[in-house]
Amino acid sequence: MTKPVLTVTLNPALDLTVSLSTLHAGEVNKAQAGSLRAAGKGINVAAVLKDLDHTVTATGFLGENNHAQFQDFCEQKAVDNRFLFIPGATRINVKISEVGGRVTDVNLPGLNVPASYWQLLKDNLVPLAKQCSAVVLAGSLPPGLQQNAYAELIHLLKDCDVPVVVDTSGEALLAAVAAKPALIKPNVHELEVFTGQPVTNQQQLLAAGKKLIADGIANVVISDGEKGCYWLTENRIVKAVPPLMDVVSTVGAGDSLVAGLTHCLVNKTALPEGLQLACAVSAHAVEQVGVGILSAERLQQILELVRVEDLSGSL
Numbered sequence: 001m002t003k004p005v006l007t008v009t010l011n012p013a014l015d016l017t018v019s020l021s022t023l024h025a026g027e028v029n030k031a032q033a034g035s036l037r038a039a040g041k042g043i044n045v046a047a048v049l050k051d052l053d054h055t056v057t058a059t060g061f062l063g064e065n066n067h068a069q070f071q072d073f074c075e076q077k078a079v080d081n082r083f084l085f086i087p088g089a090t091r092i093n094v095k096i097s098e099v100g101g102r103v104t105d106v107n108l109p110g111l112n113v114p115a116s117y118w119q120l121l122k123d124n125l126v127p128l129a130k131q132c133s134a135v136v137l138a139g140s141l142p143p144g145l146q147q148n149a150y151a152e153l154i155h156l157l158k159d160c161d162v163p164v165v166v167d168t169s170g171e172a173l174l175a176a177v178a179a180k181p182a183l184i185k186p187n188v189h190e191l192e193v194f195t196g197q198p199v200t201n202q203q204q205l206l207a208a209g210k211k212l213i214a215d216g217i218a219n220v221v222i223s224d225g226e227k228g229c230y231w232l233t234e235n236r237i238v239k240a241v242p243p244l245m246d247v248v249s250t251v252g253a254g255d256s257l258v259a260g261l262t263h264c265l266v267n268k269t270a271l272p273e274g275l276q277l278a279c280a281v282s283a284h285a286v287e288q289v290g291v292g293i294l295s296a297e298r299l300q301q302i303l304e305l306v307r308v309e310d311l312s313g314s315l
């Protein structure tokens with residue numbers, strides 16, 4: 001039996017998605033539909049990995065006042081639930097989804113993590129990770145944690161012989177990169193913040209990616225919304241471009257890409273096939289509210305329409 005993937009969600013969220021035709025800011029808006037789902041980056045990654053047939057263990061922090069939906073999620077998806085409960089309520093993030101695909105996100109800071117619970121999470125991490133095939137650290141850091149929190153976890157995981165995948169932003173990403181995880185997945189905006197340089201074309205994007213490779217990150221994947229994604233390694237650069245999709249909501253596209261990339265790392269799927277699959281998984285996410293593989297047939301249809309390009313010549 002294959003080993004599970006461990007996902008770590010330090011700052012989960014209940015995503016309140018409201019769908020309306022057009023958002024009028026500053027006015028009373030009537031929504032057509034709404035839903036509240038267990039989410040946050042690592043949880044979305046866990047959901048997609050399950051659909052890609054991985055066993056998954058999930059840890060992180062949940063507020064003890066409103067964890068039912070997360071517990072249900074783990075039960076329904078058969079995810080091994082190793083969350084720690086902390087005082088208070090998990091944040092609710094609001095996603096306003098308009099016809100035509102525009103999404104307005106309102107994300108709260110999250111629940112304060114007391115120092116004793118952070119220590120407990122770190123104490124539990126290594127024994128869990130030693131049984132796993134990969135560890136995914138994903139999402140923003142909640143109040144109470146230092147910006148080097150992911151870097152600390154990466155250092156702890158060095159003894160476990162598992163690839164560590166990181167998806168975060170800002171200072172947390174900066175500190176994490178210095179600790180050298182196996183794979184990072186910034187989007188273009190996160191890359192601009194990281195480098196302090198504009199990334200407005202492919203040349204600038206590749207230059208920033210190559211700098212990260214030179215800094216010792218083995219796999220740098222840069223996502224650029226509907227324009228697709230790039231996977232850079234020391235000796236290869238591959239680009240994947242998704243087909244034109246009917247967008248329902250782009251929330252969770254990045255997390256789905258991370259799940260697809262983790263799947264490829266664990267299965268040692270070669271490039272360019274790996275990026276083609278991960279790109280298809282992420283494009284499939286925009287056809288739905290939430291994340292997941294709705295059917296293997298649909299994923300296959302999208303996969304066949306993803307264009308891959310080898311840019312290794314520009315190394």
Ligand SMILES: Nc1ncnc2c1ncn2[C@@H]1O[C@H](COP(=O)(O)OP(=O)(O)O)[C@@H](O)[C@H]1O
Pocket residue numbers: 186187188222223224225226227228229242243244245247250252253254255257279280282283286
């Ligand atoms: N409108 C879209 N149509 C098709 N695929 C998309 C679309 N938006 C995102 N994707 C896919 O999802 C990936 C991640 O999206 P992106 O918006 O870059 O990530 P993040 O959510 O982290 O900002 C993209 O690289 C692409 O493969």
Ligand SMILES: O=P(O)(O)OC[C@H]1O[C@](O)(COP(=O)(O)O)[C@@H](O)[C@@H]1O
Pocket residue numbers: 011013014015039040041042044093107138139140141250251252253254255256
């Ligand atoms: O941890 P952060 O950065 O605040 O992001 C949390 C939000 O991002 C999501 O995980 C979606 O992320 P992506 O759209 O980047 O895949 C939401 O479910 C959640 O509300």
